[in-house]
């Protein structure tokens with residue numbers, strides 16, 4: 001086995017009313033360097049991950065083992081060096097990145113020859129919703145649905161906006177944030193919420209970012225139920241709006257918030273947010289357009305998973 005590197009981007013899900021459906025890949029990365037070893041070893045190099053990783057408990061390795069098991073294969077022992085720029089449990093899709101890395105690890109080590117669609121289905125089965133898994137796999141802005149018993153997806157054209165992420169120190173697990181949501185919507189509310197989502201997608205496709213921003217901030221599916229869990233929810237919206245933001249929404253299940261701004265306005269917005277919220281990590285992020293990427297380390301020969 002030749003050493004190789006798996007790289008998976010972070011992602012922001014929902015973008016307001018695209019709950020469990022819309023996701024955008026972001027240029028912050030989880031990387032896993034894989035090399036031969038006589039026994040399993042895991043090293044983690046990241047402020048977000050504990051350095052003393054136990055191979056048996058490692059989430060990426062667990063996912064890889066489960067994936068291999070589904071195809072009646074066993075992983076050969078390896079050394080994994082995991083580095084991550086993705087903050088955990090902040091709403092930037094760290095769990096989806098780890099799941100995609102685990103599926104890819106199994107695919108590479110056991111020569112499963114999984115198609116991109118199979119990886120999406122496997123990832124969705126584990127995560128329970130496809131909106132982070134799809135952009136982590138494919139890059140860019142992706143719309144998905146898992147409503148028909150399988151996952152269908154389509155890529156949207158790139159976003160022509162600046163993106164600023166406001167990340168608080170405290171975490172919020174997606175599972176806990178999902179508990180705040182109602183189990184049922186009336187037909188009237190479901191129709192209203194879907195109409196907002198429909199207009200959002202059409203506005204994004206038309207490049208009408210003012211209308212898109214208005215729709216992002218008109219979500220009826222999750223934002224009204226989660227706002228109280230998000231520190232500085234209204235302040236961040238206000239500060240970003242003062243800097244001309246089209247819209248600011250909860251990133252994924254939160255607690256980070258993401259602002260979309262006209263090109264060139266991201267820096268001033270990030271500067272103001274840093275001044276107003278000194279405890280926050282404020283990031284100007286670009287969109288990742290590649291998604292999952294595998295590099296053969298020994299030869300520097302690169303190949304994407306598609």
Ligand SMILES: Nc1ncnc2c1ncn2[C@@H]1O[C@H](COP(=O)(O)OP(=O)(O)O)[C@@H](O)[C@H]1O
Nearest residue numbers: 059088089090091092093094095096098173174
């Ligand atoms: N690289 C990683 N290695 C191990 N576990 C991870 C990794 N990335 C994420 N996780 C797990 O996923 C959890 C966060 O998932 P979640 O609550 O869905 O938030 P988010 O996906 O928004 O970061 C972490 O607390 C950790 O248990």
Ligand SMILES: N[C@@H](CCOP(=O)(O)O)C(=O)O
Nearest residue numbers: 013020091092093174252253
């Ligand atoms: N649609 C999901 C997205 C969760 O994203 P994460 O990055 O917070 O894991 C939700 O809103 O629960």
